[in-house]
Amino acid sequence: MKQSQLFTRTRKDAPKDEVSKNAQLLIRAGYIHKEMAGVYSYLPLGLRVFNNIIKIIREEMNAIGGQEITMTTLQSPKVWEQTGRWNDEVIDVWFKTALKDGAEVGLGVTHEEPLTALMTEYIQSHKDLPVYVYQFQTKFRNETRAKSGIMRTREFVMKDMYSFSKSQEEFKIFYEKCAAAYKTIFERVGLGNHTFRTFASGGSFSKFSDEFQTICEAGEDTIYIHRAKNIAINKEVYNEETVKDLGVTMEEFDQAKAVEVGNIFPLGTRFSDVLDLNYKDETGKAIPVVMGSYGIGPARLMGTIVEVLSDEKGIVWPKEVAPFAVHLVSLAGDNVDVKKEADRMYELLTENGIEALYDDRDLRAGEKFADSDLIGIPLRMIVSEKSMAAGNVEIINRADGSVQRIAESKIIEFLKG
Amino acid sequence: MKQSQLFTRTRKDAPKDEVSKNAQLLIRAGYIHKEMAGVYSYLPLGLRVFNNIIKIIREEMNAIGGQEITMTTLQSPKVWEQTGRWNDEVIDVWFKTALKDGAEVGLGVTHEEPLTALMTEYIQSHKDLPVYVYQFQTKFRNETRAKSGIMRTREFVMKDMYSFSKSQEEFKIFYEKCAAAYKTIFERVGLGNHTFRTFASGGSFSKFSDEFQTICEAGEDTIYIHRAKNIAINKEVYNEETVKDLGVTMEEFDQAKAVEVGNIFPLGTRFSDVLDLNYKDETGKAIPVVMGSYGIGPARLMGTIVEVLSDEKGIVWPKEVAPFAVHLVSLAGDNVDVKKEADRMYELLTENGIEALYDDRDLRAGEKFADSDLIGIPLRMIVSEKSMAAGNVEIINRADGSVQRIAESKIIEFLKG
Numbered sequence: 126m127k128q129s130q131l132f133t134r135t136r137k138d139a140p141k142d143e144v145s146k147n148a149q150l151l152i153r154a155g156y157i158h159k160e161m162a163g164v165y166s167y168l169p170l171g172l173r174v175f176n177n178i179i180k181i182i183r184e185e186m187n188a189i190g191g192q193e194i195t196m197t198t199l200q201s202p203k204v205w206e207q208t209g210r211w212n213d214e215v216i217d218v219w220f221k222t223a224l225k226d227g228a229e230v231g232l233g234v235t236h237e238e239p240l241t242a243l244m245t246e247y248i249q250s251h252k253d254l255p256v257y258v259y260q261f262q263t264k265f266r267n268e269t270r271a272k273s274g275i276m277r278t279r280e281f282v283m284k285d286m287y288s289f290s291k292s293q294e295e296f297k298i299f300y301e302k303c304a305a306a307y308k309t310i311f312e313r314v315g316l317g318n319h320t321f322r323t324f325a326s327g328g329s330f331s332k333f334s335d336e337f338q339t340i341c342e343a344g345e346d347t348i349y350i351h352r353a354k355n356i357a358i359n360k361e362v363y364n365e366e367t368v369k370d371l372g373v374t375m376e377e378f379d380q381a382k383a384v385e386v387g388n389i390f391p392l393g394t395r396f397s398d399v400l401d402l403n404y405k406d407e408t409g410k411a412i413p414v415v416m417g418s419y420g421i422g423p424a425r426l427m428g429t430i431v432e433v434l435s436d437e438k439g440i441v442w443p444k445e446v447a448p449f450a451v452h453l454v455s456l457a458g459d460n461v462d463v464k465k466e467a468d469r470m471y472e473l474l475t476e477n478g479i480e481a482l483y484d485d486r487d488l489r490a491g492e493k494f495a496d497s498d499l500i501g502i503p504l505r506m507i508v509s510e511k512s513m514a515a516g517n518v519e520i521i522n523r524a525d526g527s528v529q530r531i532a533e534s535k536i537i538e539f540l541k542g
Numbered sequence: 543m544k545q546s547q548l549f550t551r552t553r554k555d556a557p558k559d560e561v562s563k564n565a566q567l568l569i570r571a572g573y574i575h576k577e578m579a580g581v582y583s584y585l586p587l588g589l590r591v592f593n594n595i596i597k598i599i600r601e602e603m604n605a606i607g608g609q610e611i612t613m614t615t616l617q618s619p620k621v622w623e624q625t626g627r628w629n630d631e632v633i634d635v636w637f638k639t640a641l642k643d644g645a646e647v648g649l650g651v652t653h654e655e656p657l658t659a660l661m662t663e664y665i666q667s668h669k670d671l672p673v674y675v676y677q678f679q680t681k682f683r684n685e686t687r688a689k690s691g692i693m694r695t696r697e698f699v700m701k702d703m704y705s706f707s708k709s710q711e712e713f714k715i716f717y718e719k720c721a722a723a724y725k726t727i728f729e730r731v732g733l734g735n736h737t738f739r740t741f742a743s744g745g746s747f748s749k750f751s752d753e754f755q756t757i758c759e760a761g762e763d764t765i766y767i768h769r770a771k772n773i774a775i776n777k778e779v780y781n782e783e784t785v786k787d788l789g790v791t792m793e794e795f796d797q798a799k800a801v802e803v804g805n806i807f808p809l810g811t812r813f814s815d816v817l818d819l820n821y822k823d824e825t826g827k828a829i830p831v832v833m834g835s836y837g838i839g840p841a842r843l844m845g846t847i848v849e850v851l852s853d854e855k856g857i858v859w860p861k862e863v864a865p866f867a868v869h870l871v872s873l874a875g876d877n878v879d880v881k882k883e884a885d886r887m888y889e890l891l892t893e894n895g896i897e898a899l900y901d902d903r904d905l906r907a908g909e910k911f912a913d914s915d916l917i918g919i920p921l922r923m924i925v926s927e928k929s930m931a932a933g934n935v936e937i938i939n940r941a942d943g944s945v946q947r948i949a950e951s952k953i954i955e956f957l958k959g
Contacts, residue, residue: 132609132664132673158660161647166613166660175612192549195584195592197577198615198680199697222639222649224696225686230578232639232649243575243583247549256549263615263680269642279641280616 126169126449127471128484131155133168135496146343147428148274150440154499156448163271163279170500171427173448175282178423179261181313181445182284185306189299191259191286196239198263200231204238208399218266232265237418240287241396248289248414251406255295259286261423273343276384276428286419287392291404296415300389303419307337307387314426315443319433320386321357323348324367331391333362338383343432346385349378384429392416434524440501441524449482451540452502456490456509467508470518470536477537481506498523504540543586543866544888545901548572550585552913563760564845565691567857571916573865580688580696587917588844590865592699595840596678598730598862599701602723606716608676608703613656615680617648621655625816635683649682654835657704658813665706665831668823672712676703678840690760693801693845703836704809708821713832717806720836724754724804731843732860736850737803738774740765741784748808750779755800760849763802766795801846809833851941857918858941866899868957869919873907873926884925887935887953894954898923915940921957 133155140159143149148165151157156171167175183193205211211231213219220232233239240258248254264283271279286303290296304322311320316339325336336359338348347360351373358367358378368375394413397403403411427446434441442448451474455467467485474481482502484493497505507519517530520539531539550572557576560566565582568574573588584592600610622628628648630636637649650656657675665671681700688696703720707713721739728737733756742753753776755765764777768790775784775795785792811830814820820828844863851858859865868891872884884902891898899919901910914922924936934947937956948956 130607130609132661132670132675134664136663158663160614160656161616161618164614164616166611166656168611169609172610172612190547192547192586193589194586195589197581197583197697198682199578199581201578220639222637225684239577239583244549246553246575247551253549258549265615267642280614 126482128482129486131169131482133170135499143274144272145274145276145428146435147276147431150431150435150499151275151428154440154501156440157275163268163277165275165278165424170448174427174442174446175423177446177448178314178426179282179284182310182421182423183261185310185313186257186259186284186286189257189302189306191257193260194258195260196233196236196243196262198233198265200233200239202229202231204242204400205231208238208396210238218268220265220267233262234264234266235283235418236260236262236285237287237392237396237416238400241400241402241416244289244414245400245402248402248404251291251404254404254414255288255290255299257286257288257299259284259419273345274428275424276343276432277345278424281422281424284421284423288417288419289402290415290417291406291412293415296391296417300391300417303389303417304335307389307419307421310421311337311339311386313445315430315434315446316386316426321348321350321355321383323357323359323383324362325359325388326361327391331393334388334390336385337387339386339429339433340381341384341429341432342382344382344384346383347380348383349375349380351378353377384425384432386426386429387419387421389419390417392418435501438495439499442501442503444503447501447503449480449502450504451479451481452497452500452505453481453483454493454497454505454507455483455485456493456507460510463508463510463513466513470506470508473537474540477541479537479540506536543899545899546903548586548899550587552916560691561689562691562693562845563852564693564848567848567852567916568692568845571857571918573857574692580685580694582692582695582841587865591844591859591863592840594863594865595731595843596699596701599727599838599840600678602727602730603674603676603701603703606674606719606723608674610677611675612677613650613653613660613679615649615682617650617656619646619648621659621817622648625655625813627655635685637682637684650679651681651683652700652835653677653679653702654704654809654813654833655817658817658819658833661706661831662817662819665819665821668708668821671821671831672705672707672716674703674705674716676701676836690762691845692841693760693849694762695841698839698841701838701840705834705836706819707832707834708823708829710832713808713834717808717834720806720834721752724806724836724838727838728754728756728803730862732847732863733803733843733850738765738767738772738800740774740776740800741779742776742805743778744808748810751805751807753802754804756803756846756850757798758801758846758849759799761799761801763800764797765800766792766797768794769796770794801842801849803843803846804836804838806836807834809835852918855912856916859918859920861920864918864920866897866919867921868896868898869914869917869922870898870900871910871914871922871924872900872902873910873924877927880925880927880930883930887923887925890954891957894958896954896957923953 139149139152158166202211320339323336323338327333349358349363397413402414457464471483505521556566556569575583737756740753740755744750766775766780814830819831874881888900922938
């Protein structure tokens, strides 16, 4: 895409009321727009990153047998009343509104209840199990506090997967499969080294659940990490007993601030019992389905990447999530030949399926470089009088600043390598 | 995908309270699930169709220079109060709710106001124009009546595009470009022959707007069609004067029921005036931006396709929107060789990038064919003892029932042709 045609521009300052680093950088670089506290629109660059993250998650969910659906925001109270979760004291972040006839409806905060109810229409026999269903769907949560940029918002897309299994054993196999898929996801989005599978409280169904926590100063959680054994424990369950069960001691742990970027959670038969989700086994006996839930918020991931990987000059996107693979910067000035060469280079990249943002604007080199640093595309390719004279292009790595000069004939090979 | 693994199944009956043909068929075939009146979830097959429609629209919007964004559902009253549209008497389908601190918020019914406000940050000079911005975003409308299945719902994704131009002339050029793109979209989704660009009332900004109306018995609109001249007029502006201006007479028109599948609408400077969206021309003079809006509802399109093209046996999907290109049906019974051959055929299709739903279930031929008719994939490919003996496969066209026998070695060529 030609940058002269992109409707967004970088800006010097974020809105004064924006206190989080991720939103400040994303707003300044033109990725998002703040509508109100905890509510952000995604602009062209931001939507590209967001969609790249969704693509990664979708591929990994499909790889473990997930079937994608989309449920609804508007929620009828009935199933939620059955599980006791319509009550604002049980779930304190409901947004509620009403139909024209006065009937109350809520905006979905999560989807265990309606999906369990839906599955009663499709699960009857042991032959119908196991099954894994997921969606990318917008949740609404009436958060009192919304000061973490896109890491905690009142309206956000969640990838929520739910598993339906015949037994605890069958459930546990998938649970570990999903944990492995989550690990792959965090690696692919560039947070692998910073993210720990973390023991967390399990609610009423099991002793523990598993959170995936990314070490991050802006995080709302505190975790304790045993680096040698790669064990992490959420503060809420960090105690002598937990640590002892793991065969280590509390002195061996470091404390760190962290962001919960994913969680996987045994639900047992809590929802199937109440909402009558049973299957018949080989003998015809009705048995409640064993469920699990598995969540990742793509926007929280996006915000965490910005918090963790950015530097003083701006954002640093990992390859798989970057809005473009290459930021092609033309330093043509008044030199028509350089402009033509940059145009030709843009065509070359496009023809070879390499997505580039092409800074074809009539600006000084310093402004273009500052913008490019702020926007954070992994590779910057510079076409200038100097590079033309040398018959190569200069390629600068955004993450480490390293510079390579690549002969024109080798560019595609280099970029695809 | 193997049908034995798909969690949905066809069902004999739709819910009793479902009166619309499109929702009845889509529910029976396992495409959607009714959560409440006017609120539907999309199941795996349904989401595939929905995404195919979105892909077509996106491609055509990108082709005319559209830049994709995603705005928010939660709306702060401020900008809406400025234009007078926060008032429930002006927009009578608002859902409204409140933040924890009591501040009122609405669920977006459309996005002229917030987008105009957003664009004031990016449009300052004549050099910033024209610009075209669109999104696929969920709208909420508190409809009193919701009896048209997925054609009119309380929660639905809308593709809404907005154009920002320097002048009426510049606006009009894009308006016609978008009208042409819409025509392409309706052709690609298989409704080209049934859809008419239709004169409709223009509101306060212009004499007419343009609707795209698809002839359909379930439609809520009435239009008048002049087939020889390919002119259509919405009942609301169908009168002697309109007809005379077009150089024809009222006797030459047929009346028909129709569904509004798209509209394009001049907005003039109504929003830019109130929300201060101005640009500076070459002389530095501030001039209000001329706007237009362009809407298509992918789900309404999907419902209309079902209404218009289905037959007594079920749904008939056009090629580009079908959930799969081929419905591979194995009639193996207890014959292991036929089963192996069908498996091999499924692999062959998959390897060649042809998306197939593979009915590998252990059911009678009659049940499989009835399901296949209901689901409505364009081509059914049958592997049986008979076809194996003849060294070919039987391919049945869902739309016209025609049968072709294709030699194994020619199958891929045939399907890609």
